Amino acid sequence: MSSIDTLFEANAEVLSELVGFLEQIREEDYRDISQLFGDASIGQHCRHIIEFYECLASQYDAGVICYDLRNRDERLQCDPGFALEKVQGLQEALRLPDKTLLLVQQYNGMSHSSQTTFSRELLYNMEHCVHHQAMVKLATQRLEYMLLPTDYGVARSTREYRNSAGK
Template structure:
């Protein structure tokens, strides 16, 4: 089920965050030079949170998401937010309208909850790949082999290995 995949992906993120010191989490990364691991985590979580809080209205607009700086500064708060998202994510599929800017008067795009969950899952994997790069520079952090790698890539690589 898609909500389980999202929850699992967020769990992988949690397991990595537990290893980070607060400083490693919120300081600007030498790899990124303009952002921190915490900023990437905040971005991931806010998109999930936006989808969940706007689900009832049926109108989704990621551009109007709450930008909570505490999520990028406090890894414990981010872990709490992950648990909250995981507890709420298992919702029924339904039709939604997606808006792409802050003007709700603009024409929306038809979508569904499951389609937006898939978007959030892929978005999460993408940002986890970036987080992985920053964590390589932190010797104390153990990065799982497939952290930030899409499941389709893992499957494809496995197929290639079995053919050789």
């Protein structure tokens, strides 16, 4: 299996975990503002994950990736069923050849750019997704009906360390 194929599989696995989460969460809990997040909801964290992946897929052809240009679609943060459809579509939309990209970000009114690759951005999005899944897991601990895997929101490197250390 090639390096890019391994990345596709790793991202598909992380997104499948998100699918499992979205299939369980009740809409009212998804939209509810969590005290853990200040003024954000679980749905807003899921929207954030999805829109980063969408940026990567939709801006790939242009060769310039700017995560600042997210849609911020409120339906994604209010409707877990809609978010679920988007995630399922992303799992195949991200199967693209590796190539050089330009990463652009706005900071303090200035545009900054850096050369990157599609595979590097897949790695970034995967870790970004896991990071937000970890926060969401904390917010759902009070929801007795949620059954998340023990490793939900745990980085791959941490999982592998735990396995090798017998933990």
